[in-house]
Amino acid sequence: MLLLWIVALVVGIAWLAHRRVAPMPALGAVAVFVLAMGIFSHAPGWLLAIFWILLLAVALPLMLPDLRRKHFTAPMFSWFKKTLPPMSQTERDAIDAGTVWWDGELFSGRPDWDQLLAYPKVQLTEEEQAFIDGPTEELCAMVTDWEIGQAMDLPPRAWAHIKEHGFFALIIPKEFGGKGFSAYAHSQVAMKLATRSGDLASTVMVPNSLGPAELLLHYGTDEQRNHYLPRLARGDDIPCFALTGPLAGSDAGAMPDTGIICKGQWQGEEVIGLRLNWEKRYITLGPVATLLGLAFKAFDPEHLLGDEEDIGITLALIPTDTPGVEIGRRHLPLGAAFMNGPNSGKDVFIPLDYLIGGQEMLGKGWMMLMNCLSVGRSISLPAVGTGAAKFTSLVTGQYAQVREQFNVPLSAFEGIQESLARIGGNAWLMDSARMLTANAVDLGEKPSVLSAILKYHLTERGRECITHAMDVHGGKGIIMGPNNYLGRNWQGAPIFITVEGANILSRNLMIFGQGAIRCHPFVLKEMALAGREDHDQALAEFDTLLLKHIGFAVSNAASTFILNLGFGRFEAAPGDSLSQGYFRALNRQAAAFAMLADLSMMLLGGELKRRERLSARLGDVLSHLYLASAALKRYHDLDYPQHLQPLFRWAMEESLGESERALDELLTNFPSRVLGTVLRVVTFPFGRRHKGPSDALDAEVAAVLGRAKGDPTLEELLAGCYRPQDPDDAVGALQHASDLLNAAAPLHKKLHVAAKGGQLQPAAGEHIIDAALHAGVLQPLEAENLRAAEAARRKVIDVDDFAKEELTLAEGKIR
Numbered sequence: 001m002l003l004l005w006i007v008a009l010v011v012g013i014a015w016l017a018h019r020r021v022a023p024m025p026a027l028g029a030v031a032v033f034v035l036a037m038g039i040f041s042h043a044p045g046w047l048l049a050i051f052w053i054l055l056l057a058v059a060l061p062l063m064l065p066d067l068r069r070k071h072f073t074a075p076m077f078s079w080f081k082k083t084l085p086p087m088s089q090t091e092r093d094a095i096d097a098g099t100v101w102w103d104g105e106l107f108s109g110r111p112d113w114d115q116l117l118a119y120p121k122v123q124l125t126e127e128e129q130a131f132i133d134g135p136t137e138e139l140c141a142m143v144t145d146w147e148i149g150q151a152m153d154l155p156p157r158a159w160a161h162i163k164e165h166g167f168f169a170l171i172i173p174k175e176f177g178g179k180g181f182s183a184y185a186h187s188q189v190a191m192k193l194a195t196r197s198g199d200l201a202s203t204v205m206v207p208n209s210l211g212p213a214e215l216l217l218h219y220g221t222d223e224q225r226n227h228y229l230p231r232l233a234r235g236d237d238i239p240c241f242a243l244t245g246p247l248a249g250s251d252a253g254a255m256p257d258t259g260i261i262c263k264g265q266w267q268g269e270e271v272i273g274l275r276l277n278w279e280k281r282y283i284t285l286g287p288v289a290t291l292l293g294l295a296f297k298a299f300d301p302e303h304l305l306g307d308e309e310d311i312g313i314t315l316a317l318i319p320t321d322t323p324g325v326e327i328g329r330r331h332l333p334l335g336a337a338f339m340n341g342p343n344s345g346k347d348v349f350i351p352l353d354y355l356i357g358g359q360e361m362l363g364k365g366w367m368m369l370m371n372c373l374s375v376g377r378s379i380s381l382p383a384v385g386t387g388a389a390k391f392t393s394l395v396t397g398q399y400a401q402v403r404e405q406f407n408v409p410l411s412a413f414e415g416i417q418e419s420l421a422r423i424g425g426n427a428w429l430m431d432s433a434r435m436l437t438a439n440a441v442d443l444g445e446k447p448s449v450l451s452a453i454l455k456y457h458l459t460e461r462g463r464e465c466i467t468h469a470m471d472v473h474g475g476k477g478i479i480m481g482p483n484n485y486l487g488r489n490w491q492g493a494p495i496f497i498t499v500e501g502a503n504i505l506s507r508n509l510m511i512f513g514q515g516a517i518r519c520h521p522f523v524l525k526e527m528a529l530a531g532r533e534d535h536d537q538a539l540a541e542f543d544t545l546l547l548k549h550i551g552f553a554v555s556n557a558a559s560t561f562i563l564n565l566g567f568g569r570f571e572a573a574p575g576d577s578l579s580q581g582y583f584r585a586l587n588r589q590a591a592a593f594a595m596l597a598d599l600s601m602m603l604l605g606g607e608l609k610r611r612e613r614l615s616a617r618l619g620d621v622l623s624h625l626y627l628a629s630a631a632l633k634r635y636h637d638l639d640y641p642q643h644l645q646p647l648f649r650w651a652m653e654e655s656l657g658e659s660e661r662a663l664d665e666l667l668t669n670f671p672s673r674v675l676g677t678v679l680r681v682v683t684f685p686f687g688r689r690h691k692g693p694s695d696a697l698d699a700e701v702a703a704v705l706g707r708a709k710g711d712p713t714l715e716e717l718l719a720g721c722y723r724p725q726d727p728d729d730a731v732g733a734l735q736h737a738s739d740l741l742n743a744a745a746p747l748h749k750k751l752h753v754a755a756k757g758g759q760l761q762p763a764a765g766e767h768i769i770d771a772a773l774h775a776g777v778l779q780p781l782e783a784e785n786l787r788a789a790e791a792a793r794r795k796v797i798d799v800d801d802f803a804k805e806e807l808t809l810a811e812g813k814i815r
Contacts, residue, residue, distance in 0.1 A: 004042045009033060009051075013568070018557030023551065027299060028058050037227075065543070073543040080542075081530045097370030097678045098448025100519050101440050106625045107519040109556035109594030113574050113583055116629060116665040121637045122439045128185035132720075135165040136189050140196040140722040144729070145489075146482045147201050152337045158200070163235030168207040171214060176229035178213075183441035187383045188433060188720055192293065194387025195721045196402055198492045200456055201384050202338040206284045209376035210369070210500070212239040212293045212356075219315075219368050226765030228291065228317065240289035241278035242343055243369070252313060252366060257296040259644065261304050264349040272304055273351040274316070276324075281342040284497070287330050287521035288339045293356070294320045295365055305359070312363035315478055317355040324348035336624035339707065374448035378441050382434045382454040384496055385462030388489060389427035390721040392469035397705025397714075398421055398734040400472055402741060402796050410472065411706045414695070419468035421698035425650035426461045426703045430716055433458065433630040433652065444581070449515040453623045456506040463493040481800020485730045508612040511619030516601060516608075522549040523601070553598045561682050574642040579632060582652045586628055586691065589659050592683045593621045596666060599679070603671050620662035643713045646700040650693045657692035664688060708742055727792070737792035742790040749783050 010502045012033060016026040034051045037043055061068040105111040124132070142158045148814040154162075159338035162168065170186045172178025181189075186208055194201035207213060213232050231237040248254040250542050257278035264273050278296055285294075320327055320343075328342035352359045361368065367646060395516060400411035435453050440447050466489050497503045501510065510812035517524050522545050527631040529545070562568070563584070573583040597618055600608060608615055638644065670676030693701070707714045727736035741748075751768065754760050754777040762771035769786050772778040778786070793800045 002041055002043055005037050005043065009037070011562075011565075014558040014561050017555045017612050018567075019560040020551070023058075023062055023631075027055065027062075031055060033233055042777070046760075054111060055599060062209055062547075069539060069543050073546055074539060076546060077530075077542050078537055080202065080526065084527060084530055091547070093366040093370050095514055095517050095524070097367065098374035098446040098451070098518075101445045101447050101450060102436075102513060102629060103447065103449045103519045103622065103626065104521070106622060106629070107515065107594060107597070108521060109552075110327065111428070111590055111629070113632075116633055117574055117636050119439065119443065119633070122435045122442075124185055124188065125182070127183055128188070131179070131181075131185070131497050132188055132192060135161070135479070136192050137722070139165075139167070139200070140193065140381065141724065143200055144482070145197050145199070145485065146730075147486055148197055148337045149335065150565045152332075153339075154200065154203060154337070162204060164217055166235075167204045168235055168238070169213075169233035170208045171217070172229050172233045173217070176225065177233035178229065182438075183379055184435065184438040186251075187379045187438040189703045190380055190383035191387040191434070192193055192722055194384040195391040198384065198388075198489065198495075199336055199338040201387065201474070202284060202336070205380040205383070206241075207239050209380040210373050211241045211376075212291055214372045214376060215241075215293065215315060215356050215368060216317075218372060219361055219364075221353075221358050223353070224317070224358075230311075231436045232291070237291040238285060238289050239291045239293065240283050240285040241293035241295075242278070242283045242286070243295045244282050245280050246279070251371065252295070252369075255295065255313065256456070257294075257314070258532060259296045261297045261298065261300040261311075262302065262349075263304070266349065266351045271351050273349055273354075274298065276318075276345050276348040276350060277315075279342070279344045281328075282331065282333075282340065283343055284340050284499075286339065286343050287327060287341040289327070290320050292320050292325065294318055294345075297669060298362055305362070308363075313365035313369075315365040315368055316350060316354045316360050318345075318348070318354060319352060322348060322350065333495050335488075336492050336495060361546055370448065371446055373500070374446040374451050375441055377449055377455050379452040381496055381500060382430070382458040384435065385458035385460075386427070386430045386434045388462035389423065389430050389465040389494070390718055391489070392465045392486075393424050393427045393724065394515070394718055395731060395734055396420060396469045396472050397707075397736045399476070399796065402705045402734065402737050403476075409706075411702065416472055416696075417699050417702035420702035421474050421650065421693065422707050423465045423468050424701045424717060425647065425654060425693065425698075428464055428647040429627055429631055429651040430458050430461055431653060431719075432634040433627050436630040436633055449518055449622075450626060452501075452514065453619075453626055454512045455500055456503050456511065457627065459496045460503060461523065463497060466490055466493050476797065476799060479799035481802070483730045483733075483798060483800050495610050507617045507619060509609075511623060512615045512620075513609065514596060514598075515622055519559050521552065537564075549598075553595065556591050556594040556598065558680065561593050561685075562589070563588040563591055564683065564685050575632070575636065578645060578649070579640065582628070582632060582656070584808050585656055586625060586632075587622070587654075589623055589656065589663070589677075593618070593659075594665060596621075596663070596683075597678065598803055599675070600666075600671075605676075611671075614666060614671075617662045617666040621659050621666075624655045624662070626661035628652055628659070631655065638716075642713075644716060646697065646704060647713065647717065650697055650701045653690060653693045653697065656690035660684075660688045660690050682709075733795050735793070737789070737796045740785075740789040740792045744785050747778065747786050748789075750777065750782075 013030060024097055026466060029738060034055065038048050039540065042316055102116060114153060115634050139158060143154060146156060166179050169178035170181045170189060174180040174181070183376065186716065190201055190205045193204055213229065216228055222261060228237065232239060238807065245255060245257060247256055259274035259276045261272065262275050263270055266273060277298060278294060294316050299313040300309055300311055303309070318325060324345050324347055326344045326346070330339070330341040333340055345787065355361060356368070363675050397420065400416055401409050411420065413647050433454060437447060437450055467484055473486055477484065477490065480487045517527065526542060526545055529538045529542045568584045573580040575583055600614060600618060604611055623685065631648060635644065637646045640766055667676045667680045667683065670679065704717060723735065724732035725735065726732040754772060755768065759777055760768060760775055762768050762773050767784050769778065773780065773783040
């Protein structure tokens with residue numbers, strides 16, 4: 001009985017903390033329980049004394065604020081200031097950039113699901129849909145990956161179409177001659193282009209992402225916007241943006257490119273401007289750009305503009321025909337054909353009005369870039385990754401039906417089904433995250449942390465889908481030629497892993513490193529107090545925040561304990577009977593994440609910045625919680641359709657399984673072994689509950705990819721994917737063969753039954769269809785239909801070959 005009293009006390013305290021009951025009422029309830037325990041139980045006096053001492057140890061600091069500030073808060077404040085990691089100005093700008101959205105709810109440990117579900121559904125306007133169905137569809141039809149690769153450029157008619165229909169002006173408002181499309185429409189266009197050609201998508205998405213137009217819209221002067229935006233919208237100017245150099249790489253603070261403020265001659269007059277020297281590389285559209293956006297460090301050694309000498313990172317717009325600008329030769333990123341190359345400048349003088357935003361924005365370049373990157377990175381690369389997943393779902397699902405081995409389709413093999421499931425499940429999950437994040441941008445958010453999550457996970461999962469597709473296609477995927485629709489995707493996959501911050505950097509440093517400070521409800525405010533000059537006022541405010549922070553941490557630990565014991569079943573959850581369980585699972589994991597994030601920051605302080613693998617695992621948990629949230633939101637917005645349940649279940653089991661795996665690895669490698677063991681009991685009292693999709697669920701998802709055109713689940717999965725109908729197109733040939741083989745399926749069955757029953761005995765060298773025709777098993781029209789289906793199958797299976805002279809490079813070509 002005494003044990004039951006103790007268990008009831010522990011669970012009761014945890015329940016009060018889980019429900020976030022105010023401290024004093026909660027302590028009062030605990031005191032009444034301990035008093036009742038002393039009266040009605042046989043608890044020994046020493047045990048009751050311990051309980052009362054612990055109760056007073058918590059109550060007294062709350063009731064005596066001056067004593068608390070002197071003996072507890074002040075030492076904590078001093079410790080906090082010492083453990084803060086050193087932070088450069090570029091790091092501060094990155095942390096301050098963007099806005100906090102659903103990531104903040106996940107960091108709270110208690111997401112408000114009603115808030116997520118209340119956000120409006122994503123949708124296109126009639127104009128946006130018409131642009132995707134018209135000019136975008138037409139542009140896709142103008143190109144093939146093989147032809148682009150052979151010419152190492154888009155065909156001239158594609159360039160003309162891009163300019164004529166305003167593909168470079170998707171984000172430019174209509175008053176400047178642009179399309180003024182939503183972020184979601186921009187994402188849809190980029191994704192559709194990516195399902196046809198990565199080179200095509202890269203060419204279109206860069207001017208609409210981090211580049212001159214985006215920077216001008218947010219920070220340009222009226223004169224700059226009025227001059228440049230209409231020219232960019234018409235395609236009169238082709239923009240690029242030069243940030244990365246040979247030495248600095250991702251470390252913008254180490255950028256060696258300089259702009260010295262000085263006097264110089266400009267259009268016959270002496271004016272104050274900057275003399276620039278720079279060297280950049282990896283610049284997309286650089287070889288064909290007429291307008292160069294440039295990042296450099298500005299200095300004012302002669303103090304022509306003020307007392308400050310080291311002004312900081314600054315951005316300028318420079319026409320590429322400006323004297324001293326050198327546009328270098330082309331890079332070949334893994335043989336990709338999109339325009340990319342180096343550029344440099346030697347003693348290039350520009351006036352101050354070439355600075356984006358004018359003189360007022362001197363030294364604010366990194367802040368400008370980070371704010372714009374949080375938007376662009378939410379759209380472009382996630383769209384490309386999702387496009388790769390949708391495209392591989394289309395071609396691999398069809399190829400696995402068309403191609404047979406041992407007289408059965410490839411899709412019948414469980415090993416193939418595993419790959420098909422990974423492709424299709426990832427495609428639906430990635431699409432859900434892409435849509436939710438684009439919607440956030442349309443709601444006015446600049447989701448810096450979520451954009452890093454999407455950049456990393458959607459490009460990595462896109463690469464995974466291409467890898468699985470290559471495995472299923474085998475020899476078909478590795479023989480290059482016009483009939484290979486996968487090879488250039490395989491070659492180009494690492495490109496998108498590398499750009500806009502290498503994925504290793506994104507995962508290990510950015511997602512949690514930035515998110516822990518930006519999204520946590522208290523840490524950023526506490527850091528701001530550490531730099532205050534008024535120590536007494538800062539200490540008083542820190543005391544208030546510290547109490548809230550401690551309550552926050554205790555409540556999340558309690559929630560982790562309570563929810564993992566199963567008490568979450570008694571709390572309401574939105575959704576249908578299927579999704580409710582997933583909402584509750586996410587509540588458990590969000591509480592555990594918030595608890596472990598707080599403890600990791602407390603134990604490691606500034607050291608956490610260098611413990612990249614721990615930081616990466618915390619980032620993985622946050623990422624998979626977000627991906628799962630996106631899947632739940634999409635399933636809700638579609639009104640819980642039964643036919644999508646296999647894809648939805650796969651997305652949830654995948655996300656929850658990966659999140660739990662990251663939690664498990666975090667606890668295994670926790671800085672304190674003893675504390676890690678205790679936390680494992682709290683986090684996984686009954687062991688891990690989600691270990692990823694089951695074999696049976698994989699088989700369900702794999703089957704979706706093999707369904708006939710028009711199936712509602714398949715159509716939802718492939719929505720937005722370019723699907724050529726021309727049987728002479730390498731991808732269109734797949735659909736053509738699939739249609740003919742589906743129509744001929746009864747005839748194949750008739751042929752099989754006849755052969756098995758001994759009705760057919762083909763002569764030496766005689767085709768079985770001819771034998772069936774002669775034996776009367778097939779009618780002439782049936783035999784013709786079967787031959788057409790088999791010819792279509794063979795066309796899909798065939799690969800290219802070349803004569804020696806066809807492979808000889810012409811004079812002047814790359815050797």
